[in-house]
Amino acid sequence: MQRTIRVKLSPSTAQAELLAETSRLFTAAFNAVCRVGWEQKITNGVDLHHATYYPSKAAYPTLVSDLLVQARVKATEAVKSAIALQKAGRKVGMPQSAACPPRYNVHTYKVDWERQTVRMSTTGGRQTIRFDIPDYCVQYAGYPVDTADLMNQDGVWWLHVVVTVPAPAVEPTEEVVGVDLGLAQPAVTSNNQFLGKRVWKDIEGRLFYLKRQLQRKGTKSAKRHLRKVRGKQARFRRDCDHVLSKQIVQSAQPGATIVLENLTDIRKRSKIRKQTKTSRRVHSWSFAQIKGFVEYKAEGRGCTVAGVDPRHTSQACSCCGHIVRNNRRSRGRFVCRKCGYELHADLNAARNIAAKYHASVAICDAGGLPVNQPIVPTSTLLALE
Numbered sequence: 001m002q003r004t005i006r007v008k009l010s011p012s013t014a015q016a017e018l019l020a021e022t023s024r025l026f027t028a029a030f031n032a033v034c035r036v037g038w039e040q041k042i043t044n045g046v047d048l049h050h051a052t053y054y055p056s057k058a059a060y061p062t063l064v065s066d067l068l069v070q071a072r073v074k075a076t077e078a079v080k081s082a083i084a085l086q087k088a089g090r091k092v093g094m095p096q097s098a099a100c101p102p103r104y105n106v107h108t109y110k111v112d113w114e115r116q117t118v119r120m121s122t123t124g125g126r127q128t129i130r131f132d133i134p135d136y137c138v139q140y141a142g143y144p145v146d147t148a149d150l151m152n153q154d155g156v157w158w159l160h161v162v163v164t165v166p167a168p169a170v171e172p173t174e175e176v177v178g179v180d181l182g183l184a185q186p187a188v189t190s191n192n193q194f195l196g197k198r199v200w201k202d203i204e205g206r207l208f209y210l211k212r213q214l215q216r217k218g219t220k221s222a223k224r225h226l227r228k229v230r231g232k233q234a235r236f237r238r239d240c241d242h243v244l245s246k247q248i249v250q251s252a253q254p255g256a257t258i259v260l261e262n263l264t265d266i267r268k269r270s271k272i273r274k275q276t277k278t279s280r281r282v283h284s285w286s287f288a289q290i291k292g293f294v295e296y297k298a299e300g301r302g303c304t305v306a307g308v309d310p311r312h313t314s315q316a317c318s319c320c321g322h323i324v325r326n327n328r329r330s331r332g333r334f335v336c337r338k339c340g341y342e343l344h345a346d347l348n349a350a351r352n353i354a355a356k357y358h359a360s361v362a363i364c365d366a367g368g369l370p371v372n373q374p375i376v377p378t379s380t381l382l383a384l385e
């Protein structure tokens, strides 16, 4: 499996200038390829290479060929996804970057873990630069390296090195952990864990209203302030998602299966549903990010991640399977109208999510995993889908 190590470079003043120049030219090459791809609607890497390689080589003669190629590879991805979004009806402009991190590979850099130095191509030839490894990724140092991205953050140079480490030798177990993601309670698992912090919702709410006020104001300074708030919100959400995904993965034993609702279609769903204040905010919070974080951390623990259809997970009774919208009497509590079963609403949903996974496995390969929790009868769930 692949892990990313962030190592801190200690270049000399002259080397730092070379790194800055390399980054500047790499970004310029990236933007130039994006322009060609966007204007001529080219999304094929080979075609873009033919259209841009020699002009780029002439424009940026100090950038080594492989970095030019990597700039084109990154630009191809950017153009491809922008054109795909445009085809899907979204409003997008030509992809351009203010600082596109140079991508290094076997041709352009070499790491010496023992000496803690990296030899890397710059606009001023190959340079040997010392680095430090932060404590939290020392465990991954020394493994074979793949690519690396050069980043500058507040004047400090970092190399994000992708390394290939052996996956933990863990046998898959039969444990299944259903996870209900929400706002009031960020995550509840079917094994009774209440994860994340309730205060996140208040912070998110404050940022949301602040953004809306600034959008209404529309003045130049309001727009500038809005950009800052957007950045702050993105960082806040990323931090929350890191904390939450770590807690989710640690709530499962190594080898377990973690089951999430497939919420990528949430935009489509919220059109069907009544647009409530909650659904609007849920759908703006990226599900793809938390899912990606959970998958990354699960891999390190020898767990797998599965997704299930989110329909009826909050309206079904996890004891008898009865599904009625007003089963859910209040946000906090679930009370079944049929059997009288009473439970924390999110916990009920988490158990339904686990049950849905059990049901889907039982269908996929007959004689699948034994079911060891109170579940919704498979027949009821299938009848409704």
Ligand SMILES: [Zn+2]
Pocket: 317, 318, 319, 320, 321, 322, 336, 337, 338, 339, 340, 341
């Ligand atoms: Zn019931």
